[in-house]
Amino acid sequence: MGVLALSQTGLADVPAAGRKAAVLGELTQAGFDVPAGWVLGTELLAAAFGPGGDRSRLRESVAEILTEAGDAPLAVRSSGVAEDLEGMSYAGQYESVLNCRGLDDVLDAVRTCWESGSSERLTAYQGDAQGGGVAVLVQEMVDAEVAGVAFSVNALTADPDEVVISAVRGLGERLMSGEATAEEWAVRDGAARRTSGEEKVADEALVLQVAELARAVADRFGAPQDVEWAVTDGRLRLLQARPVTGLPDELVPHVPIPVEVPSGSSMRDPNFDRPWTPFVRSTFLPVFTRAAPHVFAFTTGATPRPAVIGGWPYVTLRPDTMSELVARLEEIAGRFAADEPLELVNQWEDGWKTECATAVAELRAVDPAALDNPSLTAHFHRLLDAFATLHDRYFRLSGASAGLLGRLGATCAELLGWDAAKTLRLRGGLVGDHVPATSGVGDMARYAAGRPDVRAALEAGERPADPGFDALFTAYLAAYGHRTAGFTLAEPTLAEQPEVLLGMVGAQLDAPYDLDAERTRLDERRAAAVAEARTALAGRPEADRERFERCLRGSDISAPIRDEKSFYAVSLWALLRYAVLEAGSRLVAAGMLTAREDVMFLEQQEVLAALAGQAPAEGLVRRRRGEHAWALAHPGPQLLGQPPAPPRPEPDMTPPSEAAQAVMRAAEWSMGVFGAGAATAxxxxxxxxxxxxxxxxxxxxxxxxxxxxxxxxxxxxxxxxxxxxxxxxxxxxxxxxxxxxxxxxxxxxxxxxxxxxxxxxxxxxxxxxxxxxxxxxxxxxxxxxxxxxxxxxxxxxxx
Missing domain, CATH: 3.50.30.10 (Phosphohistidine domain)
Known part of the structure; x- marks a missing residue:
């Protein structure tokens, strides 16, 4: 094929016209309003720009286009044969050149677009996939007043009933390049709502028209589509369409969850950025509920009540009376006087940590796949017992650490006039059982950097065939690869995707991590802050200096626990993930589930019952998947209910002691630092x-x-x-x-x-x-x- 009018191009022409042009040709023939265009085929361009190329035929072809197009400006766009696929969109990988005029200008743009098919950026994107050649589409230029993209489904939440639209003033390339921030809209059931942006780029009538266009294109191809559009002189034009990538194999209709808001003030838990699946909810919520009283044990003493609202985890606090608050503060003051926070920290160092490490090691030594169903059930119970014990200690230590740090912050504010940022310079770090997980990546990079063959393999994204590196890599995965990324069962661990670890090692080849040097730099920064504080306190009474040193020691002792306790907690989450996915595989084999990940939509007791032969109710998993999808699409607000008003003094109430007031100052410091941010964003x-x-x-x-x-x-x-x-x-x-x-x-x-x-x-x-x-x-x-x-x-x- 030399030159073919877009109106005569269809999906059968992909090898010659590229997928972008073939799709637009198909849509043109189906009656969609696509700007007129002409396609310069892959063979014509290869003959012109390949080895020993002759461009005379290409020049004649472009001249023919210009004769037909007249003096109007043109858009010259790459059309890759492998572009806009269901698994790989190639979005942003190929070039486009806008507002071209004249023969030489268009020819230069055609070459730019063709050469983008072999760019370093594209090669890195497609990896081992084959590109298959590039055609070039020359189109009537649309001088857009408003432009943007539309997804016929909500790609973030996989909601098939919601169209998501982005709009900017002028050309859509301002959106694609990041030059402009889009106004965002969502359309559902014939109603449009603006979800972000305040420019009022588009009105509701236009948004509904764009949504109708996106859905029509999706209907035409029988799959969700990502559509580029533009408006000029009140006319809506279709510029491109491609499949939406990254969607699950099956789009699940959303099932609304009744939202029941408890009394009091409920705050969405900041540790979770996704709603809980039924398995996580049934496993973690009882554990969290039992451990919740420890969270504020050394600050306000309040007892948060965990709850799941609309699928999302929340923590609810009820209002206090002043007498209730003061009574708790007095109790906490007594516990500080007895050094209870430090005793908890020491308990971790003296025994709890070893117990956790031993439990994790023993449970990791069990291969769930090697167990029969009764043994797998018993393994589940051992995991859940260890899970409950560790998280009880986790929250006890979190409460103690928060109290100790709050004391340091309040003391520095009172004695030194320091704000939180200055106080936090006193904190150390880079110590604890979790630190080798970081330094180990640097050790592998250091080994590889001095061995050309190992380095070359890593730079090519391959696992080196080097015994020394393989030993380091295998040992690292065994020791540190079996951890989740947080309190989640959804994401694979590094052990499940070792190629990710290879990429991390490759990132450090030119500067392997040096733990000793980093510790030295941190110690120097901290020592300077401590010296500054001690100098400022030199003229203060000895009691003030002793108070500062006591608070500093408490902060120092508790600092390593922050990540260390998490290290062991997420190690158990990983083992729980492995066990529940093994259960899921067995339930698929038994015909009870369709996919092993469906097991996450069963509650803990339902999984154990299914292993014993009791199949889940018909349609249960699909309904819960729909509820989960709805929750993803409808994240609740950060705060439900009214923030509790400060308690008021009561008649004839005994005023709090100085020790209780000190506890309150520390609590206010902690809450002020944790709460800072929302107002600044x-x-x-x-x-x-x-x-x-x-x-x-x-x-x-x-x-x-x-x-x-x-x-x-x-x-x-x-x-x-x-x-x-x-x-x-x-x-x-x-x-x-x-x-x-x-x-x-x-x-x-x-x-x-x-x-x-x-x-x-x-x-x-x-x-x-x-x-x-x-x-x-x-x-x-x-x-x-x-x-x-x-x-x-x-x-x-x-x-």
Whole structure:
């Protein structure tokens, strides 16, 4: 094929016209309003630009197009044969050149588009997949007033009943390139609602028209579609259509969950960014409920009541009377006087930690696949017993650590006038059983860096055939690969996806992590802060100096426990994941489930009953999948109910003692630091504002990471952009140049770990993972709490 009119092109022409042009030709013939165009075929372009190419025929073909198109500006767009597939969209991989005029201008654009089919970016994207050649589509240029994209399903929640639309003023390329922030809409049951943006780019009538277009295209191809559209002179035009990638094999109709809000004030649990499945709810909720009284045991003494509301985990607090609060504060003061928080910390070091490590090791030695059903059930019970014991200790230690840190913060505020950021410079880190999980990646990178064959294999994304490296890699996975990314059973562990670990090792080849050097830098920063505090206190009474030193010791002793207890907790979550998925595989083999992951939509007792032969009720899993999908699409607000009013003094009430008042000051310091962030988060055209969590400034390329499966994509010096980190994310930080998160506070894990590594960080931006895109050049200022997306032409710089 030389030149073919778009109106005469169809899906049968993909090998010659590329998929983008073939799809648009098919839609043109079906009556959709697609701008007129012409296709320069793969053979014509290969003959022109390949070895010994002759461009005379191509030049004649382009001249024919220009004669037919007249003097109108043209859009020249790549059309890859392998583009817009169901499994790989190739979105953003091929080039387009807009507003072309004249023969030489169009020919240059055609060459640019054709050469993008062999770019380094495309090669990295498709990996071992074969591209299959590139055609070029020359189209009438649409001078858009409003443009954007529309998904015929909600790709985030897999909701088949909701169309999601993004709109910007002007050309849609402003949206694709990240130059403009889109106004977002959702359409369901014929009603449109704006979900973000305040520019009023589109009105409801246009949004409904775009939604109808997206659904019509999806109906035409029998699959969910991602549609690009534009409006000019009031006319809605279709610019591109491709399958929506990343959807589950089966879209489940959403099943609404009745939302019952308890009395009091309910806060969504910040440790979970997805609704609970029935298995997690039935396993963790009773454990959390029993352990909840420990959470505030050394701050306010309040007892939170965990609940699942609309599928999401919440924590509810009831209002206090002043006499109730004071009574608890007096009790806590007595427990501090008896050194109970320190005793709990010491109990971890003196016995609990060893017990946890032993339990995890013994349970990990069991292969669930080797057990018969009764033995697998017994293994479940042992896991659940260990799970309950560890999490009781986890929350006891969390409460003790919060109390000790709150005492240090309140003391520094009172004696030194320090704010939270200055006080947190006193915290140490990089010690504990979890630390080798980070340093071990650096050890493998150091081994590989000096061996050309090993390095070459890693750079090619392959596992090196080197006995020494294989021994290190295997030992690492055995010791540290069996952990979940947080309190979740949904994500695979590193042991289940070892290729991710290979990518992480590859990211450190040029600068392997040096734990001793990093510890030295942290110790020097901390020593400087301690010296500053002691100098400022030198003229204070001895009692004040002793009080500071006592609080500092408590903080030092409890600091390593923060990640260490999480290390063992998520090790048990991983073993629970393995066991429940093994149960799922057996229930599939028995014909009780369709897929092994369906087991997550059974409650714990239902799984055990099914292993004993009692099949789940017909349609139960499908209904619960629909409820889960609905919950994903309808995350509840951060706060339900009214925040509790401060308790008022009561007549004839005995005033709190000085010790109780000290407890209250420490609690207020802790709550103030944890709660900071929501008020600071805001978004401007190219800038996000959040909490300044770790000092420093760096400009680098953004890398969006949302889970363990993405860990291997981070390259050294990039800006890690994520919802929030947990203790398991620490293994990434040797490669992190700066950190930006959606959630968090000065006392959240991402803020703490960033300060330990001296990485500039801004947390609690709320929208970073949606606002930024992979490859954006951004400047992270951890001093001011700002994240700025740089315009083209900027360069990377260190802190």
């Amino acid at each position: 805001r978004q401007e055209e190219d800038t996000l504002h959040g909490v300044a969590a770790s000092a420093g400034r760096r400009t680098g390329r953004a890398r969006i990471i949302t889970g363990v499966a993405d860990f291997g994509r981070l390259r050294a010096g990039e800006v890690l952009v994520c919802p929030e980190t947990t203790a398991q994310w620490a293994i990434l930080f040797p490669a992190v140049g700066a950190l930006v998160t959606d959630r968090g506070s000065l006392l959240s894990h991402p803020a703490i770990i960033a300060r330990e590594y001296g990485v500039p960080a801004v947390v609690a931006t709320r929208t970073a993972t949606a606002f930024l895109r992979d490859g954006d050049l951004v400047t992270v200022d951890g001093n001011t709490g700002t994240v700025r997306r740089e315009r083209a032409g900027g360069s990377e710089e260190g802190p």
